[in-house]
Amino acid sequence: MKLVVAVKQIKILGDEVEFTADGRDVDPDFLDRALNEWDACATEEALQLRERLGDCEVVVVTVGDDESEGALRRCLAMGADRAIRVDARTLDPITTARALAGAVMGESPDLVLCGVQSADSVQGATGVALAQLLGLPRVAVVNRVEWSGSGPATVQRELEGGLVDVVEVDTPAVLTIQTGINQPRYANLRAIKQAEQQEITVVPAADEGSPAFTVRRMFAPPRGEGATMLDGSPAEVAQSILDIVRERLA
Amino acid sequence: MARDPKHDVLFEPIQLGPKTMKNRFYQIPHCNGFGSEKPLSQAYFRAMKAEGGYGACCTEYCSISPESDDTHRMSARLWDEGDIQNLSIMCDMLHEHGALAAAELWYGGPHAPCMESRCVPRAPSQIPSDFEHLTYPKEMDKDDIRDVQKMYVDAAIRAREAGFDIVYVYGSHSYLPQQFLTPYYNKRTDEYGGSFENRARFWRETIEQVREAVGDDCAIAVRMSTDMFIGEAGTQLERDCLPFVEMVDEIVDVWDINVSGISEWGEDATPSRFYESGRQLPWQAAVTAVAKKPVLGVGRWTNPDMMADAINSGKLDIIATCRPSISDPFLPQKIDEGRLDDIRECIGCNICISRWEIGGPPLICTQNATAGEEYRRGWHPERFTTAENADNDVLVVGAGPAGMECAMILGKRGMRRVHLVEAQDDMGGIMRWIPQLPGLGEWARVVNYRKIQLDKLKNVEFIPNTRLDAEGVKTYGAEIVIVATGAYWAKDGLNGCSHDTIPGADASLAHVLTPEQIMVDGKSVPGNKVVIIDNDGYFMGVSLAEKLASEGKHVTLMTHLGHIAPYMHFTLEAPNQHRKLHSLGVEIVTYHLPTKIEAGGVTATHVFDVEGHEHTWDTDATVLVTQRRSDEALYRELKDSVGREGLEAEGVEALYRIGDCEAPRLTADVIFSGHRLAREIDTENPEEPLPFIRERRVPDAETVKRELSRIKEQRAREAVPA
Numbered sequence: 006m007k008l009v010v011a012v013k014q015i016k017i018l019g020d021e022v023e024f025t026a027d028g029r030d031v032d033p034d035f036l037d038r039a040l041n042e043w044d045a046c047a048t049e050e051a052l053q054l055r056e057r058l059g060d061c062e063v064v065v066v067t068v069g070d071d072e073s074e075g076a077l078r079r080c081l082a083m084g085a086d087r088a089i090r091v092d093a094r095t096l097d098p099i100t101t102a103r104a105l106a107g108a109v110m111g112e113s114p115d116l117v118l119c120g121v122q123s124a125d126s127v128q129g130a131t132g133v134a135l136a137q138l139l140g141l142p143r144v145a146v147v148n149r150v151e152w153s154g155s156g157p158a159t160v161q162r163e164l165e166g167g168l169v170d171v172v173e174v175d176t177p178a179v180l181t182i183q184t185g186i187n188q189p190r191y192a193n194l195r196a197i198k199q200a201e202q203q204e205i206t207v208v209p210a211a212d213e214g215s216p217a218f219t220v221r222r223m224f225a226p227p228r229g230e231g232a233t234m235l236d237g238s239p240a241e242v243a244q245s246i247l248d249i250v251r252e253r254l255a
Numbered sequence: 256m257a258r259d260p261k262h263d264v265l266f267e268p269i270q271l272g273p274k275t276m277k278n279r280f281y282q283i284p285h286c287n288g289f290g291s292e293k294p295l296s297q298a299y300f301r302a303m304k305a306e307g308g309y310g311a312c313c314t315e316y317c318s319i320s321p322e323s324d325d326t327h328r329m330s331a332r333l334w335d336e337g338d339i340q341n342l343s344i345m346c347d348m349l350h351e352h353g354a355l356a357a358a359e360l361w362y363g364g365p366h367a368p369c370m371e372s373r374c375v376p377r378a379p380s381q382i383p384s385d386f387e388h389l390t391y392p393k394e395m396d397k398d399d400i401r402d403v404q405k406m407y408v409d410a411a412i413r414a415r416e417a418g419f420d421i422v423y424v425y426g427s428h429s430y431l432p433q434q435f436l437t438p439y440y441n442k443r444t445d446e447y448g449g450s451f452e453n454r455a456r457f458w459r460e461t462i463e464q465v466r467e468a469v470g471d472d473c474a475i476a477v478r479m480s481t482d483m484f485i486g487e488a489g490t491q492l493e494r495d496c497l498p499f500v501e502m503v504d505e506i507v508d509v510w511d512i513n514v515s516g517i518s519e520w521g522e523d524a525t526p527s528r529f530y531e532s533g534r535q536l537p538w539q540a541a542v543t544a545v546a547k548k549p550v551l552g553v554g555r556w557t558n559p560d561m562m563a564d565a566i567n568s569g570k571l572d573i574i575a576t577c578r579p580s581i582s583d584p585f586l587p588q589k590i591d592e593g594r595l596d597d598i599r600e601c602i603g604c605n606i607c608i609s610r611w612e613i614g615g616p617p618l619i620c621t622q623n624a625t626a627g628e629e630y631r632r633g634w635h636p637e638r639f640t641t642a643e644n645a646d647n648d649v650l651v652v653g654a655g656p657a658g659m660e661c662a663m664i665l666g667k668r669g670m671r672r673v674h675l676v677e678a679q680d681d682m683g684g685i686m687r688w689i690p691q692l693p694g695l696g697e698w699a700r701v702v703n704y705r706k707i708q709l710d711k712l713k714n715v716e717f718i719p720n721t722r723l724d725a726e727g728v729k730t731y732g733a734e735i736v737i738v739a740t741g742a743y744w745a746k747d748g749l750n751g752c753s754h755d756t757i758p759g760a761d762a763s764l765a766h767v768l769t770p771e772q773i774m775v776d777g778k779s780v781p782g783n784k785v786v787i788i789d790n791d792g793y794f795m796g797v798s799l800a801e802k803l804a805s806e807g808k809h810v811t812l813m814t815h816l817g818h819i820a821p822y823m824h825f826t827l828e829a830p831n832q833h834r835k836l837h838s839l840g841v842e843i844v845t846y847h848l849p850t851k852i853e854a855g856g857v858t859a860t861h862v863f864d865v866e867g868h869e870h871t872w873d874t875d876a877t878v879l880v881t882q883r884r885s886d887e888a889l890y891r892e893l894k895d896s897v898g899r900e901g902l903e904a905e906g907v908e909a910l911y912r913i914g915d916c917e918a919p920r921l922t923a924d925v926i927f928s929g930h931r932l933a934r935e936i937d938t939e940n941p942e943e944p945l946p947f948i949r950e951r952r953v954p955d956a957e958t959v960k961r962e963l964s965r966i967k968e969q970r971a972r973e974a975v976p977a
Binding site for chain 1: 716732
């Protein structure tokens, strides 16, 4: 049996931020990288399923440059069996999902786990797009998985206000995993060192197609001057607002 | 990162007489144990703050004459050419960093017992010191007054020669000029006693004379206590201090304003247990309102917003720090760079002060293991070399203060990977629950600072909820293992007085408890009456007494010592702690050692009763604060059972232990132990501390020869009378 987990190496802003020369991204020198928290939970969930079901392989897949292998090695240190990197850029959820789809399909997984979202882009779309491309049923925002290893899985979805949506889904399926489902295990130094030595399969990307969007400009918003208080009757305040809007639009 | 514009005012220069101070950060005169006789330790210690951005740094109290000799406590001295030379090193180093140097010229009167010089101190009236009870002064006549004033002038001239920019006529803490001002010390009936003008005369004249001698070149500072809190006998704000400021403001360049006398100077150097930052502002503000010259003052300032506010609201012109400059000499630079979460805040434990109070040792600091080690061990609080064996992974077992400090410094020294593994769900160890004791909340800063720093270190990972046994440590995959598993309070009454357990002391019983059982496990203290057996001597017994009494229990605090919590005398916490216990109705029993503990009572004998009569105190519960034991089980198993071969077989090349699990000690010392190991992790034998520099005289052969022959010649001129 095979469980595939799609993971992302996210970028973390430090205290100082500078932008690239073209003004479209943060200068990589000012970024730290780490395994996406949601994907750590997804990996942990796969590992726990492996422990319960036995005779199961956990494969982690990422899309990115060779620096993103750090995320894969963390998952290997946690106990994943194999890692694959699709050598492509992650421009947006759709192109990322296209890049993943080839590698994931090649593994013929019984279950695919993704994180609900990434901490840096927060689009919340890659997992669901992947399901569409794979032609698999999908359940999003899963906080509990019950599965015998074959047939439908019974999963719980986290809704607002503490409500839980219980869903039965045929497998193979794609599940996007919510944090809080488990406590991702730590890796000791031995496991980290062993993961360093493990070979990661690198595959080229299939055609990523056209990007879903392009970034025109990235910048730090200017510090506001503070609020101006508008006094007067509702009619007077409304008139002030209208004047300000007209003035700013002009 | 950039400075927050809110804090810009702290970086505005200010004129002090003929000198310009580059910003509003002033290191107030404070002791360090180095004086004039450990000149390099002194200079490097002060210069570190100048490097950290302080606009001015002061000596400690600086004796102007052998009559002002505070041995065994360490002061600086400006008696002679040698002292000028020694202190000039400090001045030069401060100037290199653009800081002003200040000398706090001091004459102690009877508070200085002259145990080295064997001189007799002079004072306005002959009353034995309320601080050094056996020391009587000579009552000054007019000649004595002229003599002592000349001592100030001569010392000021020496200070100028050494390179000092600011010269004090220091009276605070009940020293000589303030003794003249204060009826408690001054019973004179001549023109130097009685009315306010008379009592102010000595101080005013001395300032005039010092100003005349050096005032064109040096700024004249006056350090004054506004109120001694002893009523009309003491200095009082309205009656004495403000009129003095008005009278003398014109000839003073900067006012250094505080409160209290010498015998309870914890009202000035406020422990965080009793006072928040900025406690003295009302008095300082009162002086700022009448003075035209700049006013500076301390307040255990750690928060830059509070500092800026004190200046913006007109309460102070300059922010002075003592203890926060010890815990972080780089406070000004960190504020300037907007790196507020890098500030290592003072916790107000007064461990630094305790060393001076004990008399002799150099200072130490709970938060800053490098305080006092700048020259002795060459440690810089912000700079680290990459470890020569950085290409190794380290496992630190236990994230208490020692483990946290060690992991942090190892991280800063570039070790490849450091895993800080902790059984509990968060960092802090013993410092998670100690700050929960009454008044000790600020002590949690020990944990908060390190947590933030550890989080920033990419090569350090914190792993909670993981209790490693010997097998887990062995197979963890680290080349270097450091055990930091802490200590626990003895559960059997073992104590340093009888060197034995106490019959009936068994903390597994419902009516016998240890501090951890109460504070961490939540074990309930049964009934209404509690006896706390305190053979410890520092804060644990009294803190638990305060806590339980506040919760409504009737508490008896029993110690074999003559005083409860004697170490708290050194931290200046004793007077207020005693007042608190008294107001809570805590019964204090001294000189008693328990002989047995039972469900209904504790039986004890008086330690000086040779017949050993027993008395029993009724109690529902007994708390054992007898002594601590190292939690060394893991270390012992690794060292003894697994052994070196067993460890090496798994790739572990080195095993060390730090902190309380080696030997229980002060938090300052466990943090030091973690820091030292990390600084020396790449020496040949890291377990053994490298030698530190002892500043001492090692006369060369020629000097020895010369001195021996000089004495010999003198003996030859002497004869034994028939």
